[in-house]
Amino acid sequence: MIVNSPCRQKEPFDLFLEDFRIRSNHAYRVRADIDQLSTRRGMPPFVMREVMSGNPLSVNIPEEFGGRGGHVHEILALLSVASYESLALSLTLGINSALFLQPLAKYGSEEAKKRVFDRFMTAQNMGGLMITEPGHGSDALNMQTSFSSSGDLYNIKGTKHWAGLTGWADFWLLTAREQMKNGDLKRDIDFFVCDVNQDGQQIVVEEFFDNLGLYQIPYGRNRINVEVPHLYRLQPQSTGIKLLLDLLHRSRYQFPGMAHGFIQRMMDEALTHTRERSVSGKRLLEYDQVQHRLVGLQSSFTIASAMCANSSSKAGIENDLSANGLEANAIKSYVTDLMQDAAQSLVQMVGAKAYRLSHIGGRGITDSRPFQIFEGSNDMLYSQISDAIVKQMKQFKESNLFDYLNTNSLTSKATGYLKELLDFKLNFELPQRKMVELGQTISRIISMEMVIDLGEKGFRNDLIDNTISTLKKEISSLIGHLNFTDQANIVEDYQENSNWFSLAGL
Numbered sequence: 001m002i003v004n005s006p007c008r009q010k011e012p013f014d015l016f017l018e019d020f021r022i023r024s025n026h027a028y029r030v031r032a033d034i035d036q037l038s039t040r041r042g043m044p045p046f047v048m049r050e051v052m053s054g055n056p057l058s059v060n061i062p063e064e065f066g067g068r069g070g071h072v073h074e075i076l077a078l079l080s081v082a083s084y085e086s087l088a089l090s091l092t093l094g095i096n097s098a099l100f101l102q103p104l105a106k107y108g109s110e111e112a113k114k115r116v117f118d119r120f121m122t123a124q125n126m127g128g129l130m131i132t133e134p135g136h137g138s139d140a141l142n143m144q145t146s147f148s149s150s151g152d153l154y155n156i157k158g159t160k161h162w163a164g165l166t167g168w169a170d171f172w173l174l175t176a177r178e179q180m181k182n183g184d185l186k187r188d189i190d191f192f193v194c195d196v197n198q199d200g201q202q203i204v205v206e207e208f209f210d211n212l213g214l215y216q217i218p219y220g221r222n223r224i225n226v227e228v229p230h231l232y233r234l235q236p237q238s239t240g241i242k243l244l245l246d247l248l249h250r251s252r253y254q255f256p257g258m259a260h261g262f263i264q265r266m267m268d269e270a271l272t273h274t275r276e277r278s279v280s281g282k283r284l285l286e287y288d289q290v291q292h293r294l295v296g297l298q299s300s301f302t303i304a305s306a307m308c309a310n311s312s313s314k315a316g317i318e319n320d321l322s323a324n325g326l327e328a329n330a331i332k333s334y335v336t337d338l339m340q341d342a343a344q345s346l347v348q349m350v351g352a353k354a355y356r357l358s359h360i361g362g363r364g365i366t367d368s369r370p371f372q373i374f375e376g377s378n379d380m381l382y383s384q385i386s387d388a389i390v391k392q393m394k395q396f397k398e399s400n401l402f403d404y405l406n407t408n409s410l411t412s413k414a415t416g417y418l419k420e421l422l423d424f425k426l427n428f429e430l431p432q433r434k435m436v437e438l439g440q441t442i443s444r445i446i447s448m449e450m451v452i453d454l455g456e457k458g459f460r461n462d463l464i465d466n467t468i469s470t471l472k473k474e475i476s477s478l479i480g481h482l483n484f485t486d487q488a489n490i491v492e493d494y495q496e497n498s499n500w501f502s503l504a505g506l
């Protein structure tokens with residue numbers, strides 16, 4: 001029997017986590033069949049009620065407001081347990097945690113915190129973040145949503161789309177730029193807590209989207225014209241843009257929590273299937289290429305584990321992460337690529353049976369795909385990683401990649417395995433496509449460092465050794481790409497003389 005218990009502040013974390021595991025397992029596998037549930041949009045109320053009844057989001061709430069104190073290792077462990085059952089459930093918790101509760105705990109007024117945290121603790125409320133606009137996604141700093149002050153209220157107006165939990169969340173963190181007297185918008189961004197249950201704060205959902213995956217999470221386009229009290233504006237320590245960076249980097253540090261459980265599930269499903277399925281008289285597990293894929297999944301699991309251990313000690317709200325772009329971007333971009341690869345690999349090993357929405361692998365492909373797009377598109381993040389590296393190398397007047405990485409605290413242990421690969425002079429004028437490849441390379445080296453650290457903490461040696469070997473192979477291949485001079489240019493008017501049919505000579 002599952003008992004509702006909102007106040008679980010003092011409960012040992014392993015009991016709290018086990019309770020959450022039992023509740024989500026019961027909701028998704030006993031009361032409902034997740035494979036069937038996931039072919040329909042939305043989350044049945046009884047599933048959400050059961051999953052949320054143990055108050056999982058209390059992990060994010062400070063102790064003085066009755067929560068468990070916002071310890072990052074607890075949050076990551078919770079996200080992982082959730083994503084083993086359902087990536088959509090984990091993202092729902094992740095949105096509430098990193099995009100709403102943590103920024104509120106760090107930058108909110110006491111009044112706003114008291115009111116909002118109380119609603120989370122007692123009434124299982126939800127919160128999300130609206131940044132993206134139809135005309136401004138990757139270039140969010142140019143957003144057109146504006147605010148102006150009148151009396152003790154801010155009037156916020158604009159259009160936002162693709163915010164996770166559209167039409168569902170009780171609270172929104174709205175982002176906007178201040179409108180000046182001449183009508184222009186200031187450069188800085190501000191954040192406001194909007195409570196859709198209050199008069200004057202309702203957000204109109206103009207359209208719900210037919211999102212390709214993550215069926216349980218609603219997305220759509222929102223029209224904003226709300227009035228929010230002054231005390232519900234977040235207080236940045238310096239600028240709003242620094243607040244935004246601190247928030248986004250902290251969120252990127254926590255992606256490994258969602259990735260860990262998801263990849264573990266892909267791995268467990270793959271192991272079970274390849275043990276049980278026999279093809280041409282041989283168990284799939286006995287084929288070398290299948291083993292190669294399984295080793296890949298185990299390496300991804302080990303990398304996600306290493307990233308979780310790393311983030312646990314760095315991503316607390318007491319730390320200012322606004323300057324940690326290099327590490328945060330490396331973690332987010334690489335671990336989300338690993339999530340997508342894991343789902344693709346499982347589907348390959350299972351075959352046609354997995355090419356269904358009702359199969360965890362098939363669904364895994366569409367559910368994990370947007371992780372490579374939201375909160376910083378991976379192409380952009382990889383190229384930003386390289387921008388940061390090139391900038392630092394120029395500052396230190398160091399052009400040899402090995403010599404530079406050997407002194408960087410994020411990579412100095414990993415370089416020991418990579419000397420012969422990295423010992424070359426880096427061209428500081430690389431085109432963007434090469435900057436992306438360099439960024440991919442650096443992200444793998446930073447991850448290798450985390451894997452070495454995890455090994456030193458006592459994680460099992462065979463997984464660590466395999467993962468270092470897998471990473472070394474990947475880094476070697478990426479360096480090969482980087483050193484290959486790619487002279488292919490886009491042919492925009494490609495239609496002329498490009499019809500094979502007229503050239504077939506028949």
Ligand SMILES: Cc1cc2nc3c(=O)[nH]c(=O)nc-3n(C[C@H](O)[C@H](O)[C@H](O)COP(=O)(O)OP(=O)(O)OC[C@H]3O[C@@H](n4cnc5c(N)ncnc54)[C@H](O)[C@@H]3O)c2cc1C
Pocket residue numbers: 095128129130131132136137138139161162163164211214370373374375376377378379380383
């Ligand atoms: C499932 C899902 C959930 C989301 N959740 C939220 C949410 O909760 N809150 C929220 O505010 N938003 C959310 N978003 C929106 C998301 O953050 C944006 O989609 C993302 O920022 C990209 O913006 P865009 O889609 O407008 O693409 P664009 O900005 O038009 O970019 C499209 C593509 O162009 C390429 N590109 C862009 N800039 C560059 C560059 N400088 N160099 C090289 N290539 C580039 C990249 O490949 C990029 O993917 C979500 C989106 C999805 C799909």
